[in-house]
Amino acid sequence: MRIDRNFINNQFLTSDGEELISVVNPATGAQIAHVTAATAAEARAGVDAAAHAQRGWRRLTSIERAGHLRALADMLEARRARIGEVLALESGKSLEDATAEVFYAAELTRYHAEWARRIEGEILPSDSPDETLLLQREPIGVVVALIPFNFPIYTLMRKIAPALITGNTVVARPSNNTPGSALELARAVRDCGFPEGAINILAMTHQIAQTVCTHPKVGMITLTGSVGAGRKVLEYSQVNIAKSSLELGGKTPAIIEADADLEKAAAAIVASRTTHCGQLCTAVERVYVQESVHDRFVDLLRGHMAARDFGDRMRQPSAMGPLINANSRLNIHQMVQRAIDDGAKLETGGFIPEGPGWFYPATLLTQCRQDMEIVQEEVFGPVLPVLGYATTADALEMANDHQFGLSSVIYTENYRTAMQVANNIEAGEVYVNRTPADPYQGYHAGWKRSGLGGDDGKHGMLDFTQTRLVIQSW
Numbered sequence: 001m002r003i004d005r006n007f008i009n010n011q012f013l014t015s016d017g018e019e020l021i022s023v024v025n026p027a028t029g030a031q032i033a034h035v036t037a038a039t040a041a042e043a044r045a046g047v048d049a050a051a052h053a054q055r056g057w058r059r060l061t062s063i064e065r066a067g068h069l070r071a072l073a074d075m076l077e078a079r080r081a082r083i084g085e086v087l088a089l090e091s092g093k094s095l096e097d098a099t100a101e102v103f104y105a106a107e108l109t110r111y112h113a114e115w116a117r118r119i120e121g122e123i124l125p126s127d128s129p130d131e132t133l134l135l136q137r138e139p140i141g142v143v144v145a146l147i148p149f150n151f152p153i154y155t156l157m158r159k160i161a162p163a164l165i166t167g168n169t170v171v172a173r174p175s176n177n178t179p180g181s182a183l184e185l186a187r188a189v190r191d192c193g194f195p196e197g198a199i200n201i202l203a204m205t206h207q208i209a210q211t212v213c214t215h216p217k218v219g220m221i222t223l224t225g226s227v228g229a230g231r232k233v234l235e236y237s238q239v240n241i242a243k244s245s246l247e248l249g250g251k252t253p254a255i256i257e258a259d260a261d262l263e264k265a266a267a268a269i270v271a272s273r274t275t276h277c278g279q280l281c282t283a284v285e286r287v288y289v290q291e292s293v294h295d296r297f298v299d300l301l302r303g304h305m306a307a308r309d310f311g312d313r314m315r316q317p318s319a320m321g322p323l324i325n326a327n328s329r330l331n332i333h334q335m336v337q338r339a340i341d342d343g344a345k346l347e348t349g350g351f352i353p354e355g356p357g358w359f360y361p362a363t364l365l366t367q368c369r370q371d372m373e374i375v376q377e378e379v380f381g382p383v384l385p386v387l388g389y390a391t392t393a394d395a396l397e398m399a400n401d402h403q404f405g406l407s408s409v410i411y412t413e414n415y416r417t418a419m420q421v422a423n424n425i426e427a428g429e430v431y432v433n434r435t436p437a438d439p440y441q442g443y444h445a446g447w448k449r450s451g452l453g454g455d456d457g458k459h460g461m462l463d464f465t466q467t468r469l470v471i472q473s474w
Helices: 040-057 062-078 080-091 095-117 152-165 179-191 206-213 227-240 262-278 291-306 326-341 392-400 415-424 457-462
Strands: 002-004 020-024 031-036 122-124 131-139 142-146 169-173 199-201 218-224 243-247 252-256 284-290 345-348 363-366 383-389 409-411 465-473
Touching: 002 179, 020 179, 031 080, 031 179, 040 142, 040 169, 040 199, 040 206, 062 080, 062 095, 062 152, 062 179, 080 095, 080 152, 080 179, 095 152, 095 457, 142 152, 142 206, 152 169, 152 179, 152 218, 152 457, 169 206, 179 199, 206 218, 206 227, 218 227, 227 243, 252 262, 252 392, 262 284, 262 291, 262 383, 262 409, 284 291, 284 392, 291 345, 291 363, 291 383, 326 345, 326 363, 326 383, 383 392, 392 415, 409 415
Parallel strands: 002 031, 142 169, 142 218, 169 199, 218 243, 252 284, 252 409, 284 383, 363 383
Antiparallel strands: 020 031, 122 131, 131 465, 345 363
């Protein structure tokens, strides 16, 4: 069985006797690999390597750093088949989707390389006639990147690429559910000639992750994960007053107006809710439908959800794949059962299938209330609660009556309604007549408990910098 080892200073560690983390194929439940869990000493060595490398990395011109990023992007694209194969087996994705994720990660890396000549400072007027104020953007130092299981290669480069182009170095911790693909990416880092120590990738337990995050040489921690994980990061960051960037939970509302293209909206929402078995932070998680079209829209949703089959995507690429593990499936099923006990009507799905793998069917719930757990808490699975509303103002009130504010959706043919929602929704993103798919050049930042800081675009890149004011007299 394959054993993957941690990556520091462009080398894979070779020591024996470490604790092993089991990697399981969620579509079959079969163990497919082990990865060595970093020891406390190895974790500290990873941070030390990054700190040492950062001294030289920051002195490179930004265009030189961009050259290294482009070389890495080229290597990722050249090896997308191999990385995609490992990713597909450990995540339950189809080979096509996993390979595509690697390609988009390479494209994202190229995008951030283009910022090399665009990292802007400011020139400010002084109160003195013989003085100039310069506001410079500078790297923070060592960045710890904590990566989730759902898009482990794309999110890894979403964190690493902007950190690197701005002069930082990185210690990345992949999810223990999907570490193999990240360590396969490490081979691309080594083989493309990336400077030693700039990128270090280590699998580790939660206890060792705390050791890394509280290391005195760490200047920033960036996480994509749950609200609970975000709170932990905030605790860790207090030790050294490290900067935090957090993309946390989401509960994307979709508002369906009476004038919307209902068939288009239903098909898109079901696709959003069932892609990767609903394990997307921005996937539609709750639907508000105008009362006059409520029953018709529910019929459309029910038809699409009931037709969504599930299975091992290595054999059935068009099927909906599994949840990441057994605990996830059990928690989701229990949420569905509590919703039904609380008065929701089960339209389709809602059962645990027999056989191997962590599959769960596309599940539609109607007659839901705003105060229900299924409406208020992130499910992170293929479950869709539906609520009716009378006016757009009612829909906005319910959509905003929530702890999360990551993404949102409005379907309407009336531009005034679209702008009313866009200007009043309490979320970092609004998608009009489409479902979420984060553009590289945007800014993916949550409101409320959905996070601090953000990813993508100019602002996501600048989140990895700090400022220095230079007062120059002559």
